[in-house]
Amino acid sequence: MKFSFASRVSKMPPFSVRPDRRAQRRESWISLAEELPAEELFPLAQLGEAAGAVFSAGPLALQYGDVAGSLALRQWLHSRWQKDQKLVVDPADILLTSGSQQTIDLLVRIYVNHGDVVLIESPAPPGCLQVLHLQGAHVIHVECDRDGMRPEELERLIAQHQPKLLFVSPNFGNPTGRAWTLERRKAVLELCRKHELLIAEDDAYGDLHFGSEPVRSFRRRYPSLFQLDRELGGNHVLYIGSFSKTIVPALRIGWAAGDPQLIEVLSAAKQTADWQSSTMNQAILLRLLQSPRFDWDSHITMLNREYDIRLKLMLELLKRPNWRGTEVEVPVGGMFLWAHLPEELDGEQLLERALAKGVSFLPGRRCYADGQGSSYIRLNFTHPGREELLLGMNLISEAIAEMRG
Numbered sequence: 001m002k003f004s005f006a007s008r009v010s011k012m013p014p015f016s017v018r019p020d021r022r023a024q025r026r027e028s029w030i031s032l033a034e035e036l037p038a039e040e041l042f043p044l045a046q047l048g049e050a051a052g053a054v055f056s057a058g059p060l061a062l063q064y065g066d067v068a069g070s071l072a073l074r075q076w077l078h079s080r081w082q083k084d085q086k087l088v089v090d091p092a093d094i095l096l097t098s099g100s101q102q103t104i105d106l107l108v109r110i111y112v113n114h115g116d117v118v119l120i121e122s123p124a125p126p127g128c129l130q131v132l133h134l135q136g137a138h139v140i141h142v143e144c145d146r147d148g149m150r151p152e153e154l155e156r157l158i159a160q161h162q163p164k165l166l167f168v169s170p171n172f173g174n175p176t177g178r179a180w181t182l183e184r185r186k187a188v189l190e191l192c193r194k195h196e197l198l199i200a201e202d203d204a205y206g207d208l209h210f211g212s213e214p215v216r217s218f219r220r221r222y223p224s225l226f227q228l229d230r231e232l233g234g235n236h237v238l239y240i241g242s243f244s245k246t247i248v249p250a251l252r253i254g255w256a257a258g259d260p261q262l263i264e265v266l267s268a269a270k271q272t273a274d275w276q277s278s279t280m281n282q283a284i285l286l287r288l289l290q291s292p293r294f295d296w297d298s299h300i301t302m303l304n305r306e307y308d309i310r311l312k313l314m315l316e317l318l319k320r321p322n323w324r325g326t327e328v329e330v331p332v333g334g335m336f337l338w339a340h341l342p343e344e345l346d347g348e349q350l351l352e353r354a355l356a357k358g359v360s361f362l363p364g365r366r367c368y369a370d371g372q373g374s375s376y377i378r379l380n381f382t383h384p385g386r387e388e389l390l391l392g393m394n395l396i397s398e399a400i401a402e403m404r405g
Contacts, residue, residue, distance in 0.1 A: 030392035036383035050287035065279035069096025123367035139369035148180030177331025235259035322397035353399035
């Protein structure tokens with residue numbers, strides 16, 4: 001039969017960066033495109049022990065559960081945030097979701113009408129743009145620089161468009177890896193409080209911080225917008241995060257924290273979507289986090305040490321002749337390197353040549369709602385091992401050389 005899709009489906013931007021099936025089966029296939037952590041760093045043994053303990057305890061973890069999610073896991077988040085960030089959140093104001101992407105989807109469904117203006121960082125996460133386009137939002141980018149979102153631009157766009165929502169990721173966001181200064185965080189929050197504009201703050205990458213400074217120290221020097229707002233007695237921020245980047249993606253456990261009324265409506269929307277996130281996966285994660293054989297701080301330190309090495313390797317490879325003219329912002333955290341190619345190179349065309357060689361990346365145009373970004377690419381440095389990263393970057397450089405003739 002011929003399918004008649006809803007008209008809004010035509011507004012979904014393309015996202016695939018995979019080759020055809022025959023090429024995908026090649027053993028040499030390397031992805032620098034996707035938002036993937038390193039499988040070899042997963043705590044497999046400890047997860048196996050945690051799963052065994054959950055199943056040994058009886059069938060309760062296999063039953064339906066509370067839509068809000070495991071109370072014990074929400075209490076763990078409460079304790080961790082209080083310890084790391086001096087952030088106090090009532091567990092009742094936390095909703096566990098099937099990853100941060102579901103949180104974004106639920107928020108947009110309950111809060112954004114067709115045609116509503118939504119402001120978002122420039123550039124922006126492709127997955128968030130997909131959700132907004134599917135809902136029929138009018139997406140407008142707010143100009144950013146190395147310090148974060150520019151308050152004067154945000155104020156101008158608020159006055160001009162009266163937006164419904166602002167999406168931001170001040171800590172090592174996708175795709176740039178930037179960390180906003182404290183001054184910018186306070187200025188953006190002040191504007192949104194003044195104009196009663198809800199902020200969706202995605203902190204999924206916040207624990208992936210590189211360098212000698214401990215994550216806890218960084219978080220206390222650069223508090224989330226959510227924390228800054230709560231210290232002022234506000235309810236203008238929905239705080240979004242996930243265990244996908246720090247533990248394993250397959251557990252599909254994220255969270256939303258915010259005003260009780262907002263959490264209540266999000267919970268009702270979640271019931272219509274999937275009733276509740278997997279009780280089994282939540283129980284396994286909780287067992288892992290409480291296990292004496294697993295230390296959260298040591299695990300995060302190990303991840304950041306290895307990801308920092310891979311980032312530095314990628315930066316060294318970008319110094320090779322074929323990459324001449326390419327400019328990058330060196331991130332201090334996250335999973336991505338945002339690279340500006342010389343103007344004569346187009347990211348989509350380069351991807352076509354790279355796919356033929358067995359390697360992929362994300363063209364920058366897919367991080368914009370308005371067709372910008374043709375000379376940018378996003379490179380993931382966390383997923384490929386060091387040898388894969390070396391080979392993948394060399395293959396892309398060969399494709400660049402071919403395009404330059």
